[in-house]
Amino acid sequence: MSKAQATRSDILTRAMELIYKQGFQSTSIDDILATTQVTKGAFYYHFKNKEEMGIALIEEAMHTEIWPGIQSSLSSSSNFRDNIYKMMDKLLFKHPFMTVEHGCPAVNLIQEMAPLNEAFRLALKKSLNKWERAIEAEIIRGQETGQLARSHDAKQIALHIITLYHGVRNMGKLLGKPYYVSFLSEFRQYLDSLN
Amino acid sequence: MSKAQATRSDILTRAMELIYKQGFQSTSIDDILATTQVTKGAFYYHFKNKEEMGIALIEEAMHTEIWPGIQSSLSSSSNFRDNIYKMMDKLLFKHPFMTVEHGCPAVNLIQEMAPLNEAFRLALKKSLNKWERAIEAEIIRGQETGQLARSHDAKQIALHIITLYHGVRNMGKLLGKPYYVSFLSEFRQYLDSLN
DNA sequence: ACATAAACATACCAATTAGTATGTCGCAAA
DNA sequence: TTTGCGACATACTAATTGGTATGTTTATGT
Incomplete structure (x- = not known):
């Protein structure tokens, strides 16, 4: 897995944990970034916006977890x-x-x-x-x-x-x-x- | 029903509609006020905070609806x-x-x-x-x-x-x-x- | 070694948030 | 009639939000 893929995966993993516990709407992007090494720039490089990240979460994390x-x-x-x-x-x-x-x-x-x-x-x-x-x-x-x-x-x-x-x-x-x-x-x- | 009771009831009714459709956390107090004649002062006169209003919603609106x-x-x-x-x-x-x-x-x-x-x-x-x-x-x-x-x-x-x-x-x-x-x-x- | 794009990092912004501070207005009791 | 309080109204704040603008670094093919 390349470094970029690892970053993307880190985002999704942490997003999954937080959204699971707080819900999608109440989980802020800053929440996700605060407990990862990922910065906002990296986040918006990998995902167009919060919604697209949520869809990716369903399609990928859900299927693999x-x-x-x-x-x-x-x-x-x-x-x-x-x-x-x-x-x-x-x-x-x-x-x-x-x-x-x-x-x-x-x-x-x-x-x-x-x-x-x-x-x-x-x-x-x-x-x-x-x-x-x-x-x-x-x-x-x-x-x-x-x-x-x-x-x-x-x-x-x-x-x-x-x-x-x-x-x-x-x-x-x-x-x-x-x-x-x-x-x-x-x-x-x-x-x-x-x- | 007194005027004050009517105001309180208006808040709970509108809150119920919005929370039902958007969820509790994603429904802001301003959302509720925007579509009622109620002001923020009135809201916080009737409820200590958002949480207490939610509890009241469950206990009252739920039981009557x-x-x-x-x-x-x-x-x-x-x-x-x-x-x-x-x-x-x-x-x-x-x-x-x-x-x-x-x-x-x-x-x-x-x-x-x-x-x-x-x-x-x-x-x-x-x-x-x-x-x-x-x-x-x-x-x-x-x-x-x-x-x-x-x-x-x-x-x-x-x-x-x-x-x-x-x-x-x-x-x-x-x-x-x-x-x-x-x-x-x-x-x-x-x-x-x-x- | 070097150009070039991918993969970030940082600083910022306008809008929205829950909650507060401070006023005002009407009505009931004295 | 005045006093006092219940029932609001208005203006404000500090924090948080999703998203952007503009940089810098890092990898990678040639």
Whole structure:
């Protein structure tokens, strides 16, 4: 990685941390610069403006931070229920920087920015779509291997699972980690109820 | 209502509209004043600072805006499933100022402010708790009238329903109104699956 | 070694922010 | 009628904001 690429990466990494905790609008560029070796000149060399940096954050940081954990869970065993459960468990409990109090950066950004900025909305939707199709594929795999009746709508279930994830990430901010635990057991029941 | 009370109410009403659409942190006091007849002196006469106004917003506006619709749905018929379904339908489709793109003000505030401000978190938790107990009571009513097995944990179901609401409000920002429709039909299925 | 552009660094700016200081005006009680 | 306070109104400030203008350094191909 060249020095310039490292600088760009530093900006995105630090921006991710701050935006995750404070939100996009409330994270100032000076905030990001203050805790990096990066100067304002460097920032505006790499990004046209704050918005473009936010889009880059979604497209790059999001895909490299969150996506790998999802992919490593899905298709890891032959039992599709176990895989989806493991994906949820990993997302909620095993992720290196996500905490219960601050939730999930993607969920937070959707909440904050989707109504305000169409470019954000589209980038976030694209990201969500990728996840949705991965879950959908896992469900279809379950149907093809006889674990789940073909009468189920795979896409609808996938969206339902993502909806649950969004919900629990938000509720966790009020109820704390214990709610994650009881949610997970209910989630297991939900998966088993699909027959 | 006295003139002073009307002024205070004007502030909270306009603040609610703006915070709902832009978030708490990104709504400035000048924003609120600009579209009201209220001046800065009046604002700071009624509220110590911006934070205290936010807390008042949660405790008052929230309870008077959202709560009535919930209460009128619950206990309206003898079928607890119909009542809970109606509550969800009313919240998603019938509310005077909530839109799909901006979601629900309570959900938004939890997302944004719960991790940043303990006073907000507690006020929001209290508000959520009220809702949770109302749903729980409806479920218990269902159990006592033989519509639902007593083996179910009413509180867990109530929290699950609220989690779903949070999730769908967030997902709606990406997927639009059609998702509300398909969610509602899935929600009906969920309620019927409780036996 | 040298030209040239990429990759920064510094200083600045106008607008916006939450909050304050200090005044004014009307009305109720004495 | 006067006094006093509730309910504002106006003008201001220091800090912060996103963004720009204009430099300087550093790498890189020739």
